[in-house]
Amino acid sequence: MDNLYRDFILEHYRNPHNQGVLDPHDLHFADSNPTCGDELSMTLRLDGGRVEIEDVAFEGRGCAISQASASILTDTLRGMTLDAVRAIDPKAVLDDLGVPIGPARLKCALLGYKVLQGAVAGESVEWPAEAEAV
Amino acid sequence: MTVGAQPQATPGAFSGTARRADFPVFERTTSTGNRLVYLDAAASAPKPAVVIEAMRDAYSHHYANVHRGIYELSEDATGRFEAARRKVAAFLNAPSEREIVFVRNATEAINLVAYSWGRTNLRAGDTVVTTQLEHHANIVPWQQLTREVGAELRYVAITDDGRLDLEDLDRLLATRPKLVAVAAVSNALGTINPVREITQRAHAAGALVLVDAAQAAPHMPIDVQDIGCDFLAISGHKMLGPSGIGVLWARRELLEAMPPFLTGGNMIIRVTMEGAEWNEVPQKFEAGTPAIVEAIGLGAAIDYLTDIGMPNVREHERYLFQHAWAALGEIPDVRRFGPDDPDIHAGVISFVLDAVHPHDMATILDHHGVAVRAGHHCAQPVMQRYDIPATTRASFYVYNDLDDVEALADAVRAAVTLFAG
Numbered sequence: 001m002d003n004l005y006r007d008f009i010l011e012h013y014r015n016p017h018n019q020g021v022l023d024p025h026d027l028h029f030a031d032s033n034p035t036c037g038d039e040l041s042m043t044l045r046l047d048g049g050r051v052e053i054e055d056v057a058f059e060g061r062g063c064a065i066s067q068a069s070a071s072i073l074t075d076t077l078r079g080m081t082l083d084a085v086r087a088i089d090p091k092a093v094l095d096d097l098g099v100p101i102g103p104a105r106l107k108c109a110l111l112g113y114k115v116l117q118g119a120v121a122g123e124s125v126e127w128p129a130e131a132e133a134v
Numbered sequence: 135m136t137v138g139a140q141p142q143a144t145p146g147a148f149s150g151t152a153r154r155a156d157f158p159v160f161e162r163t164t165s166t167g168n169r170l171v172y173l174d175a176a177a178s179a180p181k182p183a184v185v186i187e188a189m190r191d192a193y194s195h196h197y198a199n200v201h202r203g204i205y206e207l208s209e210d211a212t213g214r215f216e217a218a219r220r221k222v223a224a225f226l227n228a229p230s231e232r233e234i235v236f237v238r239n240a241t242e243a244i245n246l247v248a249y250s251w252g253r254t255n256l257r258a259g260d261t262v263v264t265t266q267l268e269h270h271a272n273i274v275p276w277q278q279l280t281r282e283v284g285a286e287l288r289y290v291a292i293t294d295d296g297r298l299d300l301e302d303l304d305r306l307l308a309t310r311p312k313l314v315a316v317a318a319v320s321n322a323l324g325t326i327n328p329v330r331e332i333t334q335r336a337h338a339a340g341a342l343v344l345v346d347a348a349q350a351a352p353h354m355p356i357d358v359q360d361i362g363c364d365f366l367a368i369s370g371h372k373m374l375g376p377s378g379i380g381v382l383w384a385r386r387e388l389l390e391a392m393p394p395f396l397t398g399g400n401m402i403i404r405v406t407m408e409g410a411e412w413n414e415v416p417q418k419f420e421a422g423t424p425a426i427v428e429a430i431g432l433g434a435a436i437d438y439l440t441d442i443g444m445p446n447v448r449e450h451e452r453y454l455f456q457h458a459w460a461a462l463g464e465i466p467d468v469r470r471f472g473p474d475d476p477d478i479h480a481g482v483i484s485f486v487l488d489a490v491h492p493h494d495m496a497t498i499l500d501h502h503g504v505a506v507r508a509g510h511h512c513a514q515p516v517m518q519r520y521d522i523p524a525t526t527r528a529s530f531y532v533y534n535d536l537d538d539v540e541a542l543a544d545a546v547r548a549a550v551t552l553f554a555g
Binding site: 104 | 514523
């Protein structure tokens with residue numbers, strides 16, 4: 001427990017970065033985790049050429065893992081090209097949490113990633129293989 | 135009554151701690167070095183060694199197909215399978231074991247009624263009544279049925295403290311529904327519904343009554359003749375039996391009149407290339423080779439529970455409920471769901487804390503060795519009623535005792551401390 005709920009995670013949960021809704025925005029997507037009903041929505045603003053991300057914000061209600069993961073992920077997005085976003089490795093998202101995620105919580109940890117990919121794709125995307133326990 | 139106050143044993147109660155020795159799973163210690171505190175009986179119950187042994191013995195020494203072989207081994211297997219049916223009939227006080235249909239689980243039992251009775255008897259414009267506190271298993275089959283035949287599905291509302299609003303039931307009964315489908319115990323809230331009274335009111339309005347007893351039959355005496363209902367569904371795995379076996383009880387004249395649900399072998403008397411004649415009940419509803427050994431395992435589970443005595447099981451859980459309800463109530467900001475009254479609250483407690491999401495709560499409890507369920511409990515209309523995404527749910531059974539209640543309360547306090555920073 002001390003591992004999973006390190007101060008780093010709890011700090012992001014209590015004071016999430018990039019919280020809110022961007023108005024105006026270029027991309028918007030919302031999705032939920034069917035196992036717990038956690039909801040997360042994300043808005044993104046792009047540069048003039050619609051190549052890279054200028055700004056990002058997310059809103060949601062959910063567990064510490066899903067909210068902290070979205071907070072940490074969105075911190076990395078400014079200046080990133082959409083192609084680079086599409087190429088984000090879900091394993092890296094899990095690694096960035098810095099704590100081991102048990103099989104029952106993988107979808108919590110990857111909800112932000114799934115919403116981000118949905119926003120870029122303009123439609124719901126499937127859970128990555130990393131969200132399924134092996 | 136609080137956990138720290140040296141509780142008195144209640145009359146009829148027994149030692150859950152001592153019962154733990156009957157269940158091999160409690161030999162396990164968790165990866166965090168804790169003893170296993172299993173508080174998720176409402177999802178599925180551990181198996182006592184007597185059930186496991188009965189199944190091992192059946193497979194080892196008494197196994198052949200049933201109702202087929204003209205040889206001693208098959209007759210032996212058939213005898214044991216049918217003995218299990220008689221045990222279920224006695225457990226539910228059914229007038230006849232011919233009213234006991236073996237299915238996979240309560241979900242399948244309800245689907246059987248929806249497909250067979252429902253599609254035969256329901257017409258466009260008819261109404262089915264269920265309630266807002268049902269498990270999805272007692273909602274979705276009726277949604278599908280009413281959609282298919284053009285009937286309407288109405289829901290009895292629930293009160294702020296998680297009871298069925300019986301005035302709302304009366305309003306819905308005034309529309310003369312064909313069927314009322316209601317849980318005896320809510321798996322999400324723990325509410326014990328007055329199914330006997332509901333049945334009387336429904337019958338007076340001309341409706342048949344299906345009782346989903348999946349959450350009740352493991353934990354309290356169930357008497358289908360006393361309830362007076364028409365259909366009743368149970369799941370073996372929640373009552374210390376194996377998964378893959380459940381029971382539909384229905385009044386014999388209803389079963390006689392209903393068409394088969396699944397068709398094939400065993401459920402026929404005679405098949406020609408032009409058609410088939412159905413077997414008598416309950417075989418008419420048991421197409422194909424049944425879950426033979428699972429039924430025998432369920433019979434062993436019923437023996438185990440009957441040996442304890444279902445009134446004692448109920449009394450034990452009532453006792454644990456009262457202590458757990460009080461212990462959780464003492465933790466600041468814990469919101470508990472369902473009625474305060476232990477007479478109408480089973481050994482299931484759903485709770486939330488604003489500061490700790492149910493998923494985080496369950497993970498932290500798990501690290502203390504405490505296994506609970508977090509989520510919507512397959513009862514999303516209940517979550518919608520209280521505008522919450524999920525709850526944490528602790529549920530008790532015969533192997534639980536006050537040390538488990540204390541472990542739960544301690545772990546919840548630890549979670550609160552951790553999240554308070």
